[in-house]
Amino acid sequence: MKELVIISGKGGTGKTSVVAAFAALSQDMVLCDADVDAADLHLIMDPVIKEEHDFTGGHTAIIDQEKCTQCGLCRELCRWDAISEDFVVDSIECEGCGVCYYFCPEKAIDFPENTCGQWFISETRFGPMVHARLGIAEENSGKLVTLVRQEAKKVAENQGKELIITDGPPGVGCPVIASIGGASAVLVVAEPTVAGKHDMERVVQLASHFRIPALLCVNKFDLNPSSTEAIEALAKAQGVELMGRVPFDPLFTKAMVQGKSVVEFDGKSSATLALNSVWGKVRDYLG
Amino acid sequence: MIISVASGKGGTGKTTVATNLAASVGQGVQFLDCDVEQPNANLFLNPEIEDSEIVTVPVPDVDEEKCTLCGKCAEICQFKAIVVIGETVLTFHELCHSCGGCVEVCPEKAISESSREIGLLERGHSNGIEFIYGSLRVGEAMSPPLIKKVRSLTDDGKITIIDAPPGTSCPVIAAMKGADYVLLVTEPTPFGLHDLKLAVGAVRILGIPHGLVINRSDIGNDEVKRYAQEENIPILMEIPFDRKIAESYSRGELLVEAMPEWKEKFLSLYEQIKQSIGAS
Numbered sequence: 001m002k003e004l005v006i007i008s009g010k011g012g013t014g015k016t017s018v019v020a021a022f023a024a025l026s027q028d029m030v031l032c033d034a035d036v037d038a039a040d041l042h043l044i045m046d047p048v049i050k051e052e053h054d055f056t057g058g059h060t061a062i063i064d065q066e067k068c069t070q071c072g073l074c075r076e077l078c079r080w081d082a083i084s085e086d087f088v089v090d091s092i093e094c095e096g097c098g099v100c101y102y103f104c105p106e107k108a109i110d111f112p113e114n115t116c117g118q119w120f121i122s123e124t125r126f127g128p129m130v131h132a133r134l135g136i137a138e139e140n141s142g143k144l145v146t147l148v149r150q151e152a153k154k155v156a157e158n159q160g161k162e163l164i165i166t167d168g169p170p171g172v173g174c175p176v177i178a179s180i181g182g183a184s185a186v187l188v189v190a191e192p193t194v195a196g197k198h199d200m201e202r203v204v205q206l207a208s209h210f211r212i213p214a215l216l217c218v219n220k221f222d223l224n225p226s227s228t229e230a231i232e233a234l235a236k237a238q239g240v241e242l243m244g245r246v247p248f249d250p251l252f253t254k255a256m257v258q259g260k261s262v263v264e265f266d267g268k269s270s271a272t273l274a275l276n277s278v279w280g281k282v283r284d285y286l287g
Numbered sequence: 288m289i290i291s292v293a294s295g296k297g298g299t300g301k302t303t304v305a306t307n308l309a310a311s312v313g314q315g316v317q318f319l320d321c322d323v324e325q326p327n328a329n330l331f332l333n334p335e336i337e338d339s340e341i342v343t344v345p346v347p348d349v350d351e352e353k354c355t356l357c358g359k360c361a362e363i364c365q366f367k368a369i370v371v372i373g374e375t376v377l378t379f380h381e382l383c384h385s386c387g388g389c390v391e392v393c394p395e396k397a398i399s400e401s402s403r404e405i406g407l408l409e410r411g412h413s414n415g416i417e418f419i420y421g422s423l424r425v426g427e428a429m430s431p432p433l434i435k436k437v438r439s440l441t442d443d444g445k446i447t448i449i450d451a452p453p454g455t456s457c458p459v460i461a462a463m464k465g466a467d468y469v470l471l472v473t474e475p476t477p478f479g480l481h482d483l484k485l486a487v488g489a490v491r492i493l494g495i496p497h498g499l500v501i502n503r504s505d506i507g508n509d510e511v512k513r514y515a516q517e518e519n520i521p522i523l524m525e526i527p528f529d530r531k532i533a534e535s536y537s538r539g540e541l542l543v544e545a546m547p548e549w550k551e552k553f554l555s556l557y558e559q560i561k562q563s564i565g566a567s
Binding site for chain 1: 330534
């Protein structure tokens, strides 16, 4: 079984639109939305939820005011300044380390596990999809990413699917690291801007740090053709294989408004033809 | 005064709005790029870097001579960063959240702390703007300690503009908490709206006054405007889609430099923010 993870480094380069197009072109895969922080793939895939599960991750300290003698030890030990002068825990600042809970001489601190999101197994018009919703301002997005990827693998095994296409998060931090570990390859969707180039370089370094083969597709390439060439040259020098270019096309937005992938919206558009060619190369690469 | 520029969805134009706002106000501005996973503001403001500092977090080191393998450190650690296996204690520094629990709990005082590099902090100036940014080491997972380090350099006497990372989880909260105003940048598409709602949820949890900039305002549909109206969120500025803007952005040019008529609009944006902070 192969897993292709679509990442970008920079946000808004078109990751999710590319994933939706690949889903429409493949029609024989499991979709996985690992951008749990701001998941958008469901807006195009319109998944019918078959299973819903709570995601628990981490703990938060709560001080029982009846038992608390205000000795101050917890405030002294807390490295997050999460406990106020009147001994109330700020749940946003609380890191869930449990140090206050462990050392409180009055056992006045409770340390319950948090429910910080939900994850789902769904059906879409292109096949099964595993996705999640992390609660707002919650932590542990990396753990939830790992979980949805594991579940996507199980679904693929159970249904005899050979390919998982995963929509990754932006950036290079915790959720991205969790989304690429063990993948067959990552496809970096870059845009030809100075920021796009900088961010592509960093995310390719990340992939190589974890020894994941990286592929590149430049989206909106015609907004700055010379920058596109510079990005491709830079990527090549970093050992990245080029999968092709996709033109800037307002159809992406029009398709999104209708809840469709650009491939379904207009099968003859230049963007669709370009994505078709990119998809062909990616499929050949994965073998 | 602290203005944090955030978005939920990535690539909506946070950095464009933050850098052009900073360049328009100019003198007296302190710019903090807290998108430490992918810091980009320097590419537009081109600061001269005067000072560079490695940022570290404390992690445990165990003195095997003193350790009796009692296992209390592994018991207190919530992050599986220290474990006892057979006759040795293993530490996993990249999993450590630096809470200091193991150091505190060790009855033999066998654990001390050394430092682990998580990224770089650079400071400089650009046309009268003080510029500070963090850059997370590639391969490092935890960005909040670096964001907090950048924020710890906030100068109360200045107009601080923060470029926040995308999303709505811990790194974003670290970049918004304690701000006087959050400027949310969105685009009028289903993805933009969906992620805007999440960002508004986060700002409301923090109880910070907020307003909206709609970028590429003439693409997509009217749902973002309808939502803003229903939720009473003021729309402070709209930037239409213009291939010229997109192309000058791609070259790393500031909008207010490529099209100077925008400077007045960004100054008016700043005045509106100032007024709503004063009013709240």
